Amino acid sequence: MRILILGGDGYLGWPTAMYFSRRDHTVAVVDNFLRRMMHAERGTDSLTPIRSLHERVQAWREVTGRTIEMHIGDIRDWYFISRVIREFQPDAIVHYGEIPSAPYSMIDVHHAVRVHENNVNGTLNVLWAMHEFAPQAHLIKLGTMGEYGTPNIDIPEGYFEVEYRGRKDVLPFPKQPGSFYHLTKVHDSHNIMFACKIWNLRATDLNQGVVYGIETEESNLDDRLLTRFDYDESFGTALNRFCVQAVAGIPLTVFGKGEQTRGYLNILDTLQCVELTALHPPEPGRMRVFNQWVETFSVLDLARAVRKAAREVGIEVKIAHYVNPRVEAEEHYYNPDHNELYHLGLKPHLLNDMLVEQVIKRVVQYRDRIIYHSIVPRIYWERGGTDEYVEIVEYEDNGA
C-alpha cells in the first residue's frame, strides 16, 4: 500500500513510518517540525536525543536499505498538502499531524486559537484534498478517548442506538471533552463525518487512549532511529512522565484524588492498530469509529506501578497528591467499548513490571538530559499558564 503519514516526525508518526516501511509498504512522511518548535517555545525537549528527520531517513536507508519519502511543510498550507496528496496518491493517510496537548491549549487565548487553527484547519485541508485528488484514499485519523469525557453510561465506539420518546435512531455518541485541545479533535470528528457523507470518502476515526512506551522493533535496530520521549507537562503522557519523575527524584504528580480512569496502550499496539485499520478499510460514505485502547488504569494505579518498578531498579519513589490544575471529575464511572480492533485481530501487549522497568532504564540512560523545570505542571484550566508550580496537598502512604 501507499501510506502517507502526517506528523511523521513525531512520537508515533516516526515509528509508524518505519513499521510500514519494513513491511514493504511505500511510505511518505509529512511534517513541519511544529513539535520541535513548541518545545523550543516552552524550554523543554525530548528526553531521548532524537535526530533530525533528514538523519532518521538517512539512517533508515543505511540500516534497512529502504526509502521513506519526506515532505517538509504545513498541512494548513493548501497548496502544499494538496500537491503532496495529488502526487503521492496514497491508499491510506495516517493523520497524526495535530498539536496533541491539553495543557498547551489552555495556556491562554492565543494558544487555544493556535491549536484550533492548526488542528481543525489542517484537517479541513486534508479532507478537501482527498475529495479533489484522492477520493479513494482511506483517512486514518488519530482522535482521542478524551473526546468522550466521562459520561455516566457506557461509551460505545462512536455511535449508539437511542430510543427516545418511543422512536429510535442510531446517532453519533455525544462528546464532552475536557480541554480546548480535546475540543479540536471533536470538531475534526464532526467535520470528517460530514465530509464522508457528502463526498463519499472513507475514514476511520481512532479514538486512542494514552500511549506509553518508547521502543519498537524498528527503533531498536539503531539508536539513531529512536523516537521522541516527552515528559514535560505539555507533551508528556502519564506513565512516561512518572518514569522521569521517578528518576529525577521528585514526587509523582498525581492530580487530586488520582481516581481519574483512562484507557491506555503500548506504543507497539498503536502500530498494530493503525496497521489493522489500514489493511481493513471501511466502506465509503460513513466515518467509522474505533476506540483504540487496551487496559484502563487510574492515575494512581500507574503511579503505584512506577513506584514498584522503580524499586526493582533501586530507586525509591514518593507519590504525591497535587492540587488538580484541571477541571475534571476525579471519581467517575468509566466503561468504554473497544471491541472492533480486537475483531480485526489485535493481540494486545499488557502493561507489566518489565515494561515499566525498561522505560525507567531508558530514562536512566538519558538522565543527564532531564529538564527539571518542566516536570511539575504550571498550567491551570482556570488561570491558564502561570509561573507557579502546582502544590502538593498530601503524600501517598509509601508502604502502600
Add this chain to the structure above:
Amino acid sequence: MRILILGGDGYLGWPTAMYFSRRDHTVAVVDNFLRRMMHAERGTDSLTPIRSLHERVQAWREVTGRTIEMHIGDIRDWYFISRVIREFQPDAIVHYGEIPSAPYSMIDVHHAVRVHENNVNGTLNVLWAMHEFAPQAHLIKLGTMGEYGTPNIDIPEGYFEVEYRGRKDVLPFPKQPGSFYHLTKVHDSHNIMFACKIWNLRATDLNQGVVYGIETEESNLDDRLLTRFDYDESFGTALNRFCVQAVAGIPLTVFGKGEQTRGYLNILDTLQCVELTALHPPEPGRMRVFNQWVETFSVLDLARAVRKAAREVGIEVKIAHYVNPRVEAEEHYYNPDHNELYHLGLKPHLLNDMLVEQVIKRVVQYRDRIIYHSIVPRIYWERGGTDEYVEIVEYEDNGA
C-alpha cells in the same frame, strides 16, 4: 442593562440594537462589515438600500434622541474585542458576529477554512475575554436549528436523558449538521459548553430557525433605519428569497422534492426571544440551550404561500423543482421542541398572507435593485462553487 451586540450592522444585529436602545438599555454594537465585503466578493447586495452603520447610528439619534455606541473591528482580533468587553462591561453579549451562510462555506476549501476561522476563533476570543474581563456577563449566542440535522427522533432543547445498557445520564444531544457553516456553529456550542463549565460563565445557545420578514417597529420610524434584506443564494433565507424570485419573474427554487422541513420565525420574534433571554439569564456554569422557532414549514409550503400572496398583488408565480445542490434528506421526520422561550413569555407572530404580501410589496418598492445572477444557486455541496446554475427538473402544478 448594558447590551453589547456583535454583528450589530447585520440583518438581525441592527434591529436588535434599535430594539434594546428604544427600551432604555445601554447599547453598543461591534462590526467589521464582513457581510458587506462578502457581498462585494459575490457581486450581490441587500435588496434594501441600507445606510452605513455611521449613518444609521446618526439617524437613530435624530429620530429617537438615543445613542448607540459603535465599535468598528474584528472579534478575531483579541486586542480589539478584549478591550471592548473590558471597557463596556456588558451585562449581556448578543453574539450575531458570525458568517451565517451554508452555501458560502461550501464554495471551496478556502471558504470552508475562512468560515471556521471567523466563527470559531472569534467566539473563542469572546469567551476568553468574558473569562478575563466580564465573568458575570451573559453570552447570548445565536446558533441554528440546522446544527441538529434531521434525526429520526424528537429534538430536545440541547440536552436529553439517555438510558443505555441499564444506566442513565443527561447528555448533550448529538449534532448532525449539514454544511461546513453549520459545523462551525456546532464547534462553537461545544466550546461554549466547556468554557461555561471550567470558568463558571453564563451562556445561552439560541438554536434559531430560519428568520423571515424585514420590518420592525423601530425600522418603520425612518427608512434610513431599514435593515438589510438578502435574497442571494449565500445570504438569503428561504421565504425572503422566494419573494424576490416572485417579483423577478423566475420560478421559485424548490430543491428536489421540497419536503425539507425546518423551523421558522418572524424577525419580530427573534427580537422578542433575544430580549426574553437577556431578561432571564441562566445560572453560571452550564450552557443553557433554547430552540428558537415558532412554526415548521416544508420548503414547498413556503413556496405555495408566496405564490398565493403574490397572486393577491397581481403577480403570477411558477414553482419549480430544481436539482438539489445540497446533500440532504428531502423527506424526513422532524419534531423539535421549543418550549423554553414560550415559558418565558414568547407571544409568537404566525406566518400569514398579510405578512408575505408586506414583504412582496417591499420587494416591489426596490425591484430596480434586484441582481438577477444571484437568484438561482450555483454552489453545489459535491462540486463547490460553479458557473452553472442549478437546473429545473419539473414544474409544480400551477393550480395546486
